[in-house]
Amino acid sequence: MRKPAESSVPLTDVIAQRWSPRALDETREVSWDQLRALLEAARWAPSFGNTQPARFLAGRRGDATFRQILGTLTERNQAWAHRAGALLIGIMVSRNEKGEIPYAEYGLGMAAQNLVLQAVAEGLVAHQMAGFDAEAVRERFAVPDDAIPRVAIAVGHAGDPAVLEVDKLIERERAPRKRLPLGEFAYTGEWGTPAF
């Protein structure tokens, strides 16, 4: 299923086509080559002073890393994310030799968005999740204290909403995507005056 962004002007394809499905096709795999492309895209994200605070853990369905990551997700996320072809954890390194890294979370966010958009370019979908146990990730993967697991990401192939089985979940999957109107989002002159 596709749920392209409804925009007042045409957007570049990967942005228009990106969305966060939960219905994933478990008969299809995500290859190491595809994962490499996603992580290369993330590696080339901008960051404050090129401090590069983002790190990732990545596993493919069937391997130990995937199983370990899946086990850290909330039950609600596990219920659909087990069909992903790959699971990742985005980690923010908070300190370097100069002290605290400014804008570290912003840097991880930029890297994650690069990863997600590259997934769309590869014909895949990516769904980010806050619903996971960061401390469990720290323990299972021996993540050092100054590195903070911030987001889990399911990557896979969009599937039939019917795989979600529960009517309410199928409805939510099919529901239109919503955003603030542009007039409440971009201002000019002063706060609250729509730019468009």
Ligand SMILES: Cc1cc2nc3c(=O)[nH]c(=O)nc-3n(C[C@H](O)[C@H](O)[C@H](O)COP(=O)(O)O)c2cc1C
């Ligand atoms: C930081 C972050 C955390 C999120 N956490 C979850 C989550 O735990 N479970 C989930 O199903 N979706 C999660 N989402 C997905 C959002 O709900 C989704 O991006 C939002 O509703 C907009 O929909 P769209 O991505 O399809 O445009 C998360 C997204 C982000 C960016």
